Amino acid sequence: MLRNITLHITEDYAAMGRKAAEIFAGAVKESPAGVFGFATGSTPEGLYKELAKMHATGTRFDGITTFNLDEYHPIQPGNTQSYHYYMKERVFGPLGIKNTHVPDGEATDPLAECARYEARLTAAGEMAMQILGIGHNGHIGFNEPGEAFARLASYVPLTPSTIEANARLFEDPAMVPRHALTIGIHAIMMAKRILLLASGAGKADILARALQGPITPQVPASILQLHPCVTVVADQAAAAGL
Ligand code: PGA
Numbered sequence: 001m002l003r004n005i006t007l008h009i010t011e012d013y014a015a016m017g018r019k020a021a022e023i024f025a026g027a028v029k030e031s032p033a034g035v036f037g038f039a040t041g042s043t044p045e046g047l048y049k050e051l052a053k054m055h056a057t058g059t060r061f062d063g064i065t066t067f068n069l070d071e072y073h074p075i076q077p078g079n080t081q082s083y084h085y086y087m088k089e090r091v092f093g094p095l096g097i098k099n100t101h102v103p104d105g106e107a108t109d110p111l112a113e114c115a116r117y118e119a120r121l122t123a124a125g126e127m128a129m130q131i132l133g134i135g136h137n138g139h140i141g142f143n144e145p146g147e148a149f150a151r152l153a154s155y156v157p158l159t160p161s162t163i164e165a166n167a168r169l170f171e172d173p174a175m176v177p178r179h180a181l182t183i184g185i186h187a188i189m190m191a192k193r194i195l196l197l198a199s200g201a202g203k204a205d206i207l208a209r210a211l212q213g214p215i216t217p218q219v220p221a222s223i224l225q226l227h228p229c230v231t232v233v234a235d236q237a238a239a240a241g242l
Pocket of ligand 1: 040136
């Protein structure tokens with residue numbers, strides 16, 4: 001493993017959440033008014049449950065500013081599958097965080113929304129820690145595999161594999177939005193620290209390709225090999241290929 005990557009392998013999903021929560025809470029303790037990047041999806045749910053438990057026993061998270069990686073488009077914030085809703089239910093409400101940013105899934109001009117979001121990110125200053133999951137196809141945020149790394153926030157068509165992977169969460173698979181707004185690779189790479197989570201055997205192959213394979217836009221997460229400070233928390237099943 002590269003020296004810039006610290007790897008924690010946990011026994012199972014629950015232990016991954018606990019370890020990630022310990023690391024994240026440590027970063028918030030160091031930067032209680034810092035900027036933190038959040039991810040959605042199934043993987044970080046355990047982390048968020050642990051943070052909610054910590055909050056309930058007195059740990060404060062309410063001084064931080066948050067930026068989410070991405071949001072579907074089009075989607076209403078009240079839709080239970082929107083990332084707005086996910087964050088409100090699992091993070092912002094339970095942790096009492098008020099200074100939050102999620103791309104606007106209802107923006108009438110998605111390109112203008114990308115520019116607005118990028119400007120806000122830049123103005124917020126250095127991100128203390130960016131939480132990331134990894135897609136089965138190696139995406140981070142909704143930066144899907146392609147010919148080049150997308151530098152800035154962008155409005156992207158989702159790949160068929162991502163639509164299929166996310167269909168499980170929608171009552172009707174036909175309702176999965178076909179596009180998303182996502183921050184770009186530049187903002188992710190500018191974070192002081194990356195906390196990358198992976199769980200389950202289905203992620204073993206892509207995690208190994210991301211961390212140990214060639215750095216290529218075909219595996220967007222492989223760019224993290226060039227980041228100076230990456231902490232990976234993976235359960236045994238996801239770490240099997242490393
Ligand atoms: P998942 O999604 O945590 O639901 O597997 C990860 C991702 O797509 O980044």
